[in-house]
Amino acid sequence: MSMPTDLIHHPYAPPAAFAAPQPGVFKASTVIFPNVAAMRNREWKDKSGYTYGLHGTPTTFILEERLCALEGGLQCLLVPSGLAAIANVALSLLVSGDEVLIPDNAYGPNKTLANGELKDWGITHRTYDPMDPADLAAKIGPRTRLVWLEAAGSVTLEFPDLVEMTRICRAKGVISALDNTWGAGLAFNAFDLGTVAEPLGVDISVHALTKYPSGGGDVLMGSVITRDAALHLKLKLTHMRLGLGVSANDTETVLRSLPSIALRYRAHDAAARTLASWCQGRDAFAQVLHPALADSPGHAHWAALCNRDGGTEPGRAAGLFSVIVDPRFDATRVDAFCDALRLFKLGYSWGGPMSLVVPYELGSMRSRWPAHLAHGTLIRFSVGLEAVHDLQADLAQAMVQALA
Numbered sequence: 001m002s003m004p005t006d007l008i009h010h011p012y013a014p015p016a017a018f019a020a021p022q023p024g025v026f027k028a029s030t031v032i033f034p035n036v037a038a039m040r041n042r043e044w045k046d047k048s049g050y051t052y053g054l055h056g057t058p059t060t061f062i063l064e065e066r067l068c069a070l071e072g073g074l075q076c077l078l079v080p081s082g083l084a085a086i087a088n089v090a091l092s093l094l095v096s097g098d099e100v101l102i103p104d105n106a107y108g109p110n111k112t113l114a115n116g117e118l119k120d121w122g123i124t125h126r127t128y129d130p131m132d133p134a135d136l137a138a139k140i141g142p143r144t145r146l147v148w149l150e151a152a153g154s155v156t157l158e159f160p161d162l163v164e165m166t167r168i169c170r171a172k173g174v175i176s177a178l179d180n181t182w183g184a185g186l187a188f189n190a191f192d193l194g195t196v197a198e199p200l201g202v203d204i205s206v207h208a209l210t211k212y213p214s215g216g217g218d219v220l221m222g223s224v225i226t227r228d229a230a231l232h233l234k235l236k237l238t239h240m241r242l243g244l245g246v247s248a249n250d251t252e253t254v255l256r257s258l259p260s261i262a263l264r265y266r267a268h269d270a271a272a273r274t275l276a277s278w279c280q281g282r283d284a285f286a287q288v289l290h291p292a293l294a295d296s297p298g299h300a301h302w303a304a305l306c307n308r309d310g311g312t313e314p315g316r317a318a319g320l321f322s323v324i325v326d327p328r329f330d331a332t333r334v335d336a337f338c339d340a341l342r343l344f345k346l347g348y349s350w351g352g353p354m355s356l357v358v359p360y361e362l363g364s365m366r367s368r369w370p371a372h373l374a375h376g377t378l379i380r381f382s383v384g385l386e387a388v389h390d391l392q393a394d395l396a397q398a399m400v401q402a403l404a
């Protein structure tokens with residue numbers, strides 16, 4: 001043969017059993033079959049073989065298995081973002097005439113999807129009070145097919161009674177899906193929330209791998225994890241039909257970060273608690289929201305679930321906290337405070353090494369202002385991995401400039 005054919009079909013194959021700490025990165029759209037019979041018979045649904053890059057490669061299968069180990073699940077789908085994971089669940093389980101229930105403090109784009117495509121397709125949604133299981137129970141009706149859960153809630157970080165809510169969903173026979181990005185599989189086991197006598201858990205765990213599993217602020221990816229094979233297959237068929245593949249390079253990046261996730265999570269957690277406690281002592285802040293703080297909404301539920309050892313260790317939480325600024329400082333002053341920060345950068349997302357800050361107008365995000373939240377503009381801090389005394393000094397200097 002000749003060039004360039006020799007560059008494409010050259011018979012050299014590397015020796016088998018190359019061993020290294022990190023798995024190899026396999027890239028493919030096309031997967032080659034030895035003959036037509038193998039092509040026709042290859043099974044793609046159960047990981048017994050490879051058919052096409054979109055349906056999985058050795059690299060994506062390894063990440064899926066490791067994420068199952070992290071979260072205590074049995075099956076996993078990888079999707080191009082955390083939001084795609086939410087959409088995969090909704091589009092798989094809901095049809096015209098169905099209703100989905102979403103906590104009022106849910107990740108915003110989950111509600112936006114419900115208000116957009118889902119509504120256009122005749123799927124209705126209602127929000128429920130995340131701090132009131134009775135409200136959830138009352139809103140589950142004959143058309144309810146899916147209940148979203150989030151612990152802690154986005155931005156306001158209330159910790160719900162997750163155990164009671166999964167008990168209600170199970171009793172009513174409705175599928176529960178948890179946005180598990182905050183807990184990351186480290187703060188609690190979403191599939192194992194009950195006791196031996198009363199096993200409880202969520203049916204689906206959705207995780208924005210963009211956050212702690214990536215840890216770098218440089219990858220977008222999501223996962224959908226289950227313990228029920230039939231439910232997984234339903235989600236997987238939708239995943240296949242929508243073509244929700246992920247790139248091998250991004251998968252490799254997450255595989256490289258995953259071994260350090262527990263260390264990073266603890267470091268983010270410890271720094272966030274230090275700063276949240278410091279903020280509690282400033283009278284410019286009417287309220288500090290972090291589930292490990294004794295007076296933060298849902299603290300007892302957090303302690304029961306994420307601090308099961310009862311004080312022998314401090315329990316686990318993500319590196320996020322929010323403050324509600326005393327209303328004597330208007331939104332302009334709050335913006336000036338955020339602008340004055342030097343280490344906390346203005347940007348969405350979290351879970352990376354760099355600390356981030358976002359001011360939020362809560363009034364536009366909730367159906368009503370919850371009684372457990374003070375009035376005022378909210379600031380959400382995502383604490384990175386910088387030295388905590390530098391971050392505290394940054395908050396202090398910005399307060400002197402804008403909130404004094």
Ligand SMILES: *Cc1c(COP(=O)(O)O)cnc(C)c1O
Nearest residue numbers: 081082083107179181208210221
């Ligand atoms: C970031 C985030 C998502 C979405 O993840 P993307 O990868 O940014 O789409 C979903 N849920 C929660 C709670 C998040 O924080």
